[in-house]
Amino acid sequence: MAEKQFLPGLKRAGKSIVEIPRQLGQCLRLPLGLVEVVACPLPDVTFKEGIKDLGAGVLAPFKFCIAVFEMPYEVYCGLGDAITLK
Numbered sequence: 001m002a003e004k005q006f007l008p009g010l011k012r013a014g015k016s017i018v019e020i021p022r023q024l025g026q027c028l029r030l031p032l033g034l035v036e037v038v039a040c041p042l043p044d045v046t047f048k049e050g051i052k053d054l055g056a057g058v059l060a061p062f063k064f065c066i067a068v069f070e071m072p073y074e075v076y077c078g079l080g081d082a083i084t085l086k
Contacts, residue, residue, distance in 0.1 A: 006082040007082075009079060009082030012074060012078035012081065013075045013078030015074070016070060023060060026056060026060035030054065030058060037050035037054060
């Protein structure tokens with residue numbers, strides 16, 4: 001049952017690797033929000049959703065930088081936890 005000991009460490013490493021593309025995708029919400037705010041008179045496009053996407057898009061580059069800087073530490077510690085047998 002040594003495989004169960006590996007899972008938390010591998011999960012920690014995997015979450016940090018997956019976080020980078022996710023935050024990079026969130027950066028696309030900034031131009032999406034701008035288009036939604038400008039196109040709000042059109043049907044099915046609301047100003048409120050545009051502001052929401054705009055706010056998330058403004059924060060996304062900072063979250064992306066944090067994810068990039070945290071990733072090596074999280075992968076190192078996660079793989080270290082997976083290798084260390086208790």
